[in-house]
Amino acid sequence: MRSQDYDRIFLSPPHLGRHELNYLHKAIEDNWVAPAGPNLDGFERDICEFTGAGHCVALTSGTAAIHLGLRLLGVGPGDEVLCPSFTFVATANPIVYLGAKPVFVDSEADTWNICPQRLREAIEDRIQQGRKPKALILVHLYGMPAKVQEVLEVTAEFEIPVLEDAAEALGSRYNGQPLGTFGAVGVFSFNGNKILTTSGGGALVTNNSEWAQKARFWATQAKDPAPYYQHSDIGYNYRLSNLLAGIGRGQMELLEDRVKKRREIHQWYKINLQTVPSLTISQTEPTGGRSNRWLTTVILDPIQTDTTPEQLRLHLESHNIESRPLWKPLHLQPLFAAAPMYGGSVCEELFTNGLCLPSGSALTEADLNRIAAATKAVIRSKEAQ
Structure with missing residues (x-):
């Protein structure tokens, strides 16, 4: 043959049910087709409920979420960010967006995620060179939990904050706790090939209410509270649309x-x-x-x-x-x-x-x-x- x-x-491939249509039809009937609306608010609540995270900001992609997450952690020009080498390029690109530099670390052979021993080696060597890393991006590759406890013990010892890239890991757990909630910031992706899809989209989760507010502000072009368009900070067009969030709400029911x-x-x-x-x-x-x-x-x-x-x-x-x-x-x-x-x-x-x-x-x-x-x-x- x-x-x-x-x-x-x-x-x-995407695997849709019939639930998504209910939310889409409602958004169209109510004319909520902008990057705001009931589906968007509801989708963020659904993610918080499922993961236990305090706050969620739904965005256009997981890459956008990493970008904003690193910025929340204070990453800027000249900083170094630790990152597993064995991951998709979208994990590391936002480091460069911010003018920072990636420092790559090898995997361990069991989960294929970042090796705690190599991580310690990298941190100690960078500190010896006078370049303490600003943050670590912890990836859960192909949905597989990393050796979270071992990694967090190392980062806590050196007081290095963690951004958790759980783009592929929604629904995965470690010691019963959903991935994406171990770091100061967590990230999910809802790309078309993910276990939950909005066709394109992502989310940032955190327990820090001020950070969530700041991420939402940046994601909507950083518009100052004024009756006209005033901008005192750089912003981005990163908010997920209410239509796509409706797909996400239907998908959450099937996760x-x-x-x-x-x-x-x-x-x-x-x-x-x-x-x-x-x-x-x-x-x-x-x-x-x-x-x-x-x-x-x-x-x-x-x-x-x-x-x-x-x-x-x-x-x-x-x-x-x-x-x-x-x-x-x-x-x-x-x-x-x-x-x-x-x-x-x-x-x-x-x-x-x-x-x-x-x-x-x-x-x-x-x-x-x-x-x-x-x-x-x-x-x-x-x-x-």
Whole structure:
């Protein structure tokens, strides 16, 4: 069969229900289509209720939320911000927006998130050079909780504030507490491929009421309280629209079911691909951690097989199945070639040997069987070869 004879299986497509239409219709009927309105207020309340955060500011993207969050932490020109290398570029770009510089840190091999030991090494070395980092961006990669307690112990010791990038981790928990609520500021993304989507959007959460007020002020062009347009501070056009917030409200009603489904898909892969030579369903939940399993990831052991992740990706593509390489470490990106890096071997090996499999919550049993069959057909052990 040709690839076009199959329906396309996407990596992580949006999965909408019918709830979203109720909020959208109401917004249109009431003419609330601006970046303000009942859906926006309600969506922020929903996020606070779900996460336990004191305050939420819904924004146009997770990137915008990181940008505002770093600014709230006082990051500015010439500062240094600690950041895992193994993450999407949107984590680090806002550092540069503010004229600051990223300092990259390697992953640990269990959760793939920032390594607490390497983090300590980076902080001590930067302090020795007279450049104490201004903040840490703590990422929960692919929805997997980092080793939160160990990381926070290090940052507390050196009094470095934490911005928690939980863009991929809404619905994940650590010791029962929702991710995004451990740092001084937390960030979520509602991009089209996320576990909850507003087509495009994000949110900033914090327990600091003054910071939430400031973030909302900046996100609406920093308009001073005057009867005319007066601006004493730089601002941005970052507020989420009331229409998109309506989609978010409908999605919030389905979030727990979506997390359950993604975890079931991860477990299905783990059981049904366990006999594939050299392939491991990867990322281990830390003690006390519960991942939303936004994406299921695999590692191919080059010692056991000559099949590469790229060969697997292309083979899946020939069957009209989308998969994706793991994030290319940021210290290997031309954009950040001059940035300091502490460690590197762990995230480099993960990038070389890993792949993301389709993980959308609407996947059927037939879809999963098709993915598994295509995967098994291409991977061979070296002994068999």
